[in-house]
Structure formats: structure tokens, C-alpha cells
Amino acid sequence: MTTSGSSASSQCGSGGEIERERHLAELREDLERARDLALEREKLAVTGTLAAATAHDIRNILSALALDLEAAEGSAEDRLRAVKRHFDRFNVLAHRLLSYAKPGRVTLARMSGADSVDRVLQLLSGHLAISRVVPRVDVPRDLPRVLADAGRFDHLLVNLVLNAIQATTGGGTLDVAARVEGPWITVEVVDDGPGIPPEALARIFQPFSSTRVGGFGLGLYSCREIARECGGTVEAENLPVRGARVTVRIPSQ
């Protein structure tokens, strides 16, 4: 009886164990489903916010474009210039959006950082002018080439310069400098705005950590990702009196 009872109890214990295991497995599955669902919802929420912010920008550009096209005064040349500025804004928006995307394949090639700075400052000339920000460029023409994806490097610079322009409220200056530092090419973008709030400095390259009201918080994060793609780094610091400096280091060719 004892043996039999013990055996029954052991069977019972084994059955209970199996039941517990099954229950645990079900709980794990539920948990995974809930996590997947939460992730899915989070992705949808982020996509929705990004889509809304993008639509807002597009509508603003289209409104300004429509106004300038219909403006009665100004020569045809003036109007064309105004229209070009809005096309540049679409291009800047495309740079920003593409910088957020994870590329399928990154093609690193020898490229001129100096040419990239020229292209980006030209593209952002309208933004600089309207924000009354004067760019000062110190980039030697004979700067050694870097090993990077040219398109992605432009995205990075667009984000950095745009960020600096937005930080410089009410006009000011913006310095873009590049130089060789050992095996690196260093590119610095310096604004003379109020600086980065100290509490935000540590997480400024984290996604969704914008210090600007209405900012999406992906610009500097994507800068860090692009720098990493070509084996580089990016860091930010406040200047002693006023302004902030963002430094990108990319391996030279």
C-alpha cells in the first residue's frame, strides 16, 4: 500500500510537474505574444508620429510654394529662386528621412569630406539665410579622403548642420571645420546657441531624445549610426561660454 501509495503520489507529482510545465509554457507564449503586440503597437505609434510630422513638413513646404508661385510681385527670376528654395527643403526632408532608415547595404568608398561639406552647405543655404545664421567654413581643400558612404555622409552632415541652425535662434554664426587627427578625419560643427541642457547631454544620441519642442529626436541618433557604419564616432559637448560642438571622427582612407 505504502509502495503503491508512494508510486501513485510520484505519478501524481510527475503529472503535476507536467501540468506546471505546460502552464508555464502557455504563460511564456502569452508573454511573448503580449510583448510582440506591444512592440507592434509601439512601431505603429512611432510610424504614425513620424508620418504625421513628415506630412506637417510637406504641407508647410507646399503652402509656402503655392504662396510664392502666386505672388504677384517679383521677377520671374525671383520666383524661380523662391521655388528652388522650397525644392531644397524637400531635398533636406528626404535627407533627414533617409538618414533614419537602416540601409540594406552600406557601400564604403573613398570620398571627399570637403566636397560633402560644400554640397550640404549649398543645400542648406536657404535655411541658413532665413535663420540669419552665417556659416564659417574651415575645411582644407587637400583634406585626405575618408572611407564612407557618400550619400550617408551627406545625411549625417545635413542633420548636424540643421541641428546647429535650429539651436541658433535669432541668428548667429555656425562653424564647420575639418582636419586630420592621426588616423582620423575630424569634422566639427559648432553653433553659438544656448548650448545643450546638461541633463540632456548624456542621452543626446539616444533615439527620441530631442531637446527641441516638436523635435522627433532621431537626427543625432542617426548621425551616430552613420558614423558607426564607417567605423567612426560622434560626440557632443557644450562650449565654456555659449554654444555647442558636435565632433565626428571618421577613419581616413
Added chain:
Amino acid sequence: MSQSILIVDDDLFLAESLARLLKAQGFRPRTAARAGDALAMVTQEPPDLMVLDIGLPDYDGVSLCRQVRARHRFPILMLTARSEAMEKVVGLEVGADDYITKPFAAQELRARVRAHLRRAGEYGAGSVGRLIRVGPIQVDEESRRASVHGAPLDLTETEFRILALLAANAGRALSRERVFEEVWGYEIEFNSNSLEVLVYRIRNKIGRLGGGRPITTLRGFGYRLDP
């Protein structure tokens, strides 16, 4: 002296294009990118009309609209990037006179700015108005004041225009189209609920002063103010 228009929008490109267009129309535009700057400019020199974007970096356009409306009666035309009815309703609730959804055409903006300025001008200093009494409600078109049982009704310019129109036609049914035409001066989307919101606000204000519910909604047609 040309009429001044304050453009409040943090999109500097759009603000500049708006200013260029309005300047070409003979207006005197000024721009502000932040709500704080806009408030300071309004205090220093109140404009004849304000074009206000609902999304601003320091605080939202709705709060700014509420603050400005508490002290000034000039028309406020709100710019909204979204077409959601809620945003428009909120804008009108806090005292905006009209809204326009981006993207918009220059012609549409010009028409609305002119219509609002004309309406504001018609009721401005020097115009001869009537004193209309409907039950406990009194509307003085000359001083732009309305009261219920002698207590002043705090109305925005657009609300005043609606009440004055209903009072001038007391007992008569007015179609929504006619109210739009008379108050706004052009035909805005008839399916919009801006008029309902404003009538709702007027009703509440009259009700709070013990004036009852003298404005009747005529379903599918319009409104009537009963003596």
C-alpha cells in the same frame, strides 16, 4: 496707413512667404516665430489681424489665441496643418474667428484676410450701428457691446456678429448659408462645424447670465433667435 497683420508661425519659410504675399497686397506684415514674441508684439502694437499657426515651439497656438482673445478683439485666422475637426473646433472655442488648413492657396488666404478685415472695419470706430433689444438681450452695434439683463456678454468679434445678425432678424429663420455669407463674407465649407461651435458658445454665455436658450437650431436649415 496700411493695415498691419501679425503672422505667427515657427516655419520661417512659410512666414516669409505669407509676409511677402500680404505685403504685395498692400498690408503691413510682421512675423513672430514664438508665442512669447507674438504676445510682446501684440502688447506693443496690436495688429488689425493675426494669422496664427496652431503649433508653436514655446507654447501652442491655442493657448496664445486664448491669451490674446482675453484682451483683444481683432480677427484671428488660425492656420492648421491638420484637417481634423477637433483642432478647428478647439481653435474656434478659444476665440479664433476662422481657420485655414494647410496646404492652402494664396487666393483663399487673401479672400479670408480681406473678408475679416472688411467685417472688422465695418464695425469699427465711426460706423453707425443700431441698438437692438430681443427679450433680455440687448445688442449695441455702435459700441460693439451686448448684454443680458443688463449684464455684459463677453463675446468675440465673430460671436458678436452672429448674435447681432440673429437679433436684427429676431423671430425669423436664418439659413446657415446666410449666416456664413453675412458673418464671414464668403462661403466656407458648409459641412464644417465652426458655426455650431460658435452658436454653442453664444448660447452658453447667454445661459450663464440667465437669458435662457433663445437661439433655436432649425435642423437642416439654420437658426432663429426668439424674443
